Amino acid sequence: MNLVESCHCTVIGSAYNGGKAYLPLRSSPCMNFNLYLSALLMAATSCSAVVVFLCWKRRELPIAVSYGLGILTTALYTFGYAFEIVSSSLEAIRFWLRVEYIGIPFGTVFWMIMVLHYTGREAYIRKWTVALAMAIPIVTFVAHNTNEWHHLFYRSLTLDYSEGFPLARIVRGPLYLLHAAYSYLLFFIGTGMLLQMYWRSAPRMRKQVGFMLIGSCAPYGFTLVHLSGGLHTPIDISPFGFVLSGVFFLLGIYQFNLLRLAPMALQKVFESMQDAVLLLDLDDNISGFNQAACRAIPGLGRKNGIGLPVAALLGGQPEIRRIALGGDFSGRERIRDEASGLHYQVQLSEIHDYRSRPTGKMLLLRDVTDTVLSEERLLENARQLSDLNAFKDQMFNVVAHDIRDPIAVLHNLMELLEEETTDCREEEQEIVREMGGQVRNIFELVESLLEWFRSQRGGMNFAPVAIGLENAVLRNVRLLRSRSEDKGIEIRSEIAPDATVYADKEMLDLVLRNLLSNAVKFTKPGGRILLRASSSGDSMLVSVRDSGMGVPADQIHTLLNEDFSIPSEGTGGERGVGLGLTLCREFVRLSGGEIWFDSVPGQGSTFYFTMPSANAAEEDKREIR
Structure with missing residues (x-):
């Protein structure tokens, strides 16, 4: 995404006619060539439109929104320039310049937001930071469309026939220089973030980041070639960098699924996993691992891990090595690592590419030591509870046979005694009734306890x-x-x-x-x-x-x-x-x-x-x- 309108505004100093840039208008020898260039730019616009459509389909992802808006500014630029280079009048050029400048001022900001998403720096994306970043693009947009009033963006825009065919001669103003400097500042900052991410990424992620780097830098690289005078042509080749950019972005989307998840976010998820993960290539050499794997496997580190044969690395952990070198991808196996005394649940999975071809294996180690110890404690508690239940049953059997029967006899005797004391004095009858009540209460207690016990035991x-x-x-x-x-x-x-x-x-x-x-x-x-x-x-x-x-x-x-x-x-x-x-x-x-x-x-x-x-x-x- 090039945000500098390099086709007519990026010639600096005396690199071209004392700070003047030229745009082709119309001449018979060059008109057919310009038509071919226009068709190429329309092809780039079509590629950009496809990418915008794919971003719209995944608009629930923040990175897809910023990415799509940046590509949309690219599409406006190439679309306007395709018609500009075949225009036959200065008024037509001014019109298509305005179309191009709908997107040119804002493209770099959208690209920068996308880079922040892509590299995991979402914390910098706030409403006030986005509004601040948009200040200069808004000034550029307004200044370009009102240039006839103040001439601070273009000092002049005239026709010149010195090349043998009509050209538009543009002399840049101070606001254009501000726009160019701001755009390239953001570009260099964003490129530095992508390069830093490239070197820190795992090998399997570098291709994806590389596609993003090339797709982002292609337009700016064409601009630098044009500014340096390395390619002597009156036509600005900067917009044609978007053709290369569109090809790389499309390849990245379809081959690496760029819009599904930013690689830095994926890397963070991978590194934050509590389970140890080892990635093996087809030769059983280590191609990647996370921090949990460094803790679980002695001798594995960031500087000496990649490329090691897994058989040599797991020499002291024979059970894990057996599973890693095996070809059983069907289930999980629980093992005990004798070296550390930890228990692991090990799973081996096969990795396939987008064509379902095997590209390696993934070994996942989940520490289940706490679970195993908890299971052992539960088994021990269950054994103790079983012993206690057996003791309880024995005690209730004692109650049933050794206590209930004598109390039942005593209860019957008290009933007989109460009938026999009807002719006794009131004081004596009261004593007998009280004794009878206490015996009945004890008898009912024993009966209730036995009934409850039988119901809980399932013996009824x-x-x-x-x-x-x-x-x-x-x-x-x-x-x-x-x-x-x-x-x-x-x-x-x-x-x-x-x-x-x-x-x-x-x-x-x-x-x-x-x-x-x-x-x-x-x-x-x-x-x-x-x-x-x-x-x-x-x-x-x-x-x-x-x-x-x-x-x-x-x-x-x-x-x-x-x-x-x-x-x-x-x-x-x-x-x-x-x-x-x-x-x-x-x-x-x-x-x-x-x-x-x-x-x-x-x-x-x-x-x-x-x-x-x-x-x-x-x-x-x-x-x-």
């Missing part, structure tokens, strides 16, 4: 059958009659005789017993407990309503969501262990139902649960058959 057999709900309720009410009568609590059931559920008998009894026990526990003496059941679709909805103290406000949202409820003291001083509702929740859900409650502190609670109805279960069985 879930054998659902059709169960008459009324009989199940009456059976559990009888078990709690002694406690309810002691507190003067009325338990009434309004469940229809034909109400049936499809559930496991032991689980249903445990749910009913725990809900009734809680209702008795938290209902004041003289209170009432009401049980109801109604059909709700394929389920039976059961409710247990009491007139007790209700659920405290701070437990309403957590009572059925915690694994263990906080035990609370009943209205008669009864105490629990907090396992009852947990068991109810687990068994109801295991049966395919749900459990919830409504409660008003001080007025009572209603607990609801659903169980599949026996009729719906029978219909499902018939459908399955």
Whole structure:
């Protein structure tokens, strides 16, 4: 991208007629030659248009935008000059000069922005820096189009026939010199960045950077040849540098995909990878590597890595060498490096060119030492947990056989003792009742713990059958009659005789017993407990309503969501262990139902649960058959 309008404005000092430049107008001997040159310039314009179109298709990339705008200025320059060299009047030349100067002042700035993107210096691209860089191009554009008023850009523009055919004689002004100096300053800075990038790039990246360098420098090189007088011709050859430039840019785009990712950005991604990467050529020599590879492989460094045979480099790491020299590209292998004690996941991939021909191999080493150590710790923890579970099971078996049975006997004896002391004094009856209550609490604790243990261990057999709900309720009410009568609590059931559920008998009894026990526990003496059941679709909805103290406000949202409820003291001083509702929740859900409650502190609670109805279960069985 040449931003200096070298065709008529770049002759400096006395290199040409004391600072004068000439443009061909019209003559019979040269007209045909000018037509050929015009056609060549139109071809360059077409190449530039193709590049602009490709940039527009990838306009989501910042580098494609700046690159495309720079090429667009080139297209305007070559397009205008193609018509300028075949123009036959001074007015026509002035018109095509204005067309060319739509792009000429701004091309170098766009090219510089592209170079900043390309070399990874995006931090310098800010709105204020771009606006500042555009100041002189804007002054150049305005000065060129208003030159007839002030003559600061061109001091004069006249015709001359001294070469045997008409030429336009141009004498440059101070604003033109400012424009030329600014353009070449940016060009030399940008070229220095590209050269620096070229020497720092990996070998596989240098061709891409080289294409960018040649494509960028070609127009300026033609200009320098013209300015030095090395090629004596009245025609400025600078615009024809864009023909060479367009060819190199197109080759770079199609062969190296220049617009997909700037090589410096790609290099930064490669260097920042945590995985070690080795690039091998077809002879198994190292052609590239990143910083992580230097840390993973002893003896590998920036000064002595490229070109080394991988077999020699990995002599102390035989497992990695085996994979690198092998031809298995199918999967990944986990190995342990004996030299460093680290664990790696190694993957070997084949590299192909744009024609799908193999060009080398890529060896990727991922450090998985932390993962392996974590897996070993998890296995050890799992073993310890298994031992603890076995110990827990043994302890509960002890509870089941060595503690439950004596307490059950003691519970039965206390019930007999309570019946025998009905004729004793009130003080003695109170002592016996207190002893009986404590024994019952201990017995219920052991029973709840065993039921919970069996449910968590998976030791309970879930054998659902059709169960008459009324009989199940009456059976559990009888078990709690002694406690309810002691507190003067009325338990009434309004469940229809034909109400049936499809559930496991032991689980249903445990749910009913725990809900009734809680209702008795938290209902004041003289209170009432009401049980109801109604059909709700394929389920039976059961409710247990009491007139007790209700659920405290701070437990309403957590009572059925915690694994263990906080035990609370009943209205008669009864105490629990907090396992009852947990068991109810687990068994109801295991049966395919749900459990919830409504409660008003001080007025009572209603607990609801659903169980599949026996009729719906029978219909499902018939459908399955």
